[in-house]
Amino acid sequence: MADVLFCTDVFFAANEARLRAIAPELEYVTLNGEEQVEDADVGRITMTFFSHDAWPERAGNFFGVAMRAEKLQWFHTMSAGVDSPVFSTFTDRGVRLTTSSGSSAAPIARTAMMYLLALTRDLPAMIRSQDRAEWNWHRWDELDGRSVAVVGWGPIGQEVARLADAFGMQPTIVRRAAHGDEPYPVQPLSELLRVAADHDVMVVALPLTPDTAGIVSAEVIEALGSRGLLVNVGRGELVDQAALTSALVDGRLGGAGIDVTEPEPLPADDPLWAAPNLILTPHNSGSTDGTGRRAAEAFLANLERWVADDDLFNEI
Structure with missing residues (x-):
């Protein structure tokens, strides 16, 4: 047959x-x-x-x-x-x-870098100024020299690290355990709170499992600090979304770029929409x-x- x-x-x-x-x-x-x-x-x-x-x-x-x-x-x-x-x-x-x-790894990684470039250049504010025809001069920050924790070492994480390196950043791989053949330093996933405190940027590209749900906790977000940047291209359930919103509103986190939320679609009345220094896309970072x-x-x-x-x- x-x-x-x-x-x-x-x-x-x-x-x-x-x-x-x-x-x-x-x-x-x-x-x-x-x-x-x-x-x-x-x-x-x-x-x-x-x-x-x-x-x-x-x-x-x-x-x-x-x-x-x-x-x-x-x-x-x-x-x-x-x-x-x-x-x-x-x-x-x-x-x-x-x-x-792997089929969407390249565009997703490029989207992650788009978030970081846009956040360090305050692109949302510049677009609002353009809409109002206001010439608001602003000094940008650089990615060069910033440390980035790449959480998850699948095809997306690998491409994020490669691009971050090309932009002059200093990648650290965060995975369950080192395999010995990684191109960058490795830290264990179990030490994510310490890793957050030691890095300027965190890019989350983990799959969602019972073990990873909520892994980017309020404590991890707090540890990134007021100049820290968080990117999530994994799943919304990986991040404590209420804590993320609160940290952005209060200025305890420097900025975030997220392609995934909980739930999806994100309800129009969710306070995350109005959080400052946030770039939010509708789970389409790999849709090219x-x-x-x-x-x-x-x-x-x-x-x-x-x-x-x-x-x-x-x-x-």
Whole structure:
């Protein structure tokens, strides 16, 4: 019996030739616009690729189909993080789950540097001045020479450290334990409070797990100090959001750039919106035109391995 791939119409149209070259016997069920997928087709599906073009508008429809696919054996997602409870509904059924880890690392790391450049140059205030046609001269701070704790050493953290080094910063890797081959000094994650007190900047790029939830506590935020900068491109639940808001409002933290909040979307009446020295983006730091292409390549590489009955990349 042939495998049947469930994917979007957009992904299939862009990659049909590659797909047929890799797996000539593969059959397809596509999510076409907002159309519903017939039950008979849902029952045939054995693998899925949740591609970048389905997010966010068609995500609910896509996952609804995948959850109804009783013959599903393998689910590949365009994302790196799979902390959403929806993914456990598949792994609990014995479905193999693979990610596109690394496909969004470059744009996310560049977004982190954008936050730091903007905060040290007080870009939000300059934009407000431009809106009012006010010529407000301001002396900028530099990133050069500042110490930055990169919390998490996956593809995003590695790229953040590389870019920070290129900007003249002094990176420290913060991970559970040193492996001995790291290009920068390493501090243990268990010492995050001490690390915060010893560094000018903290960039958080951790996955969300029961052990990391709330790891950037009020005490860690306080330790960064009134000139310290905090960047979070991991998950909102990693940071004590109430403490972050309070520290920004009171001037006990120099500034923050965050791409993730708890909850998402952030309610319009949440006080975090009005916090000073904050740059807030709507969980889109990795959403570029190149990310979708890299995620597709990650799936296609795994499809080749599936056909060859080899181990899959980035399997959870």
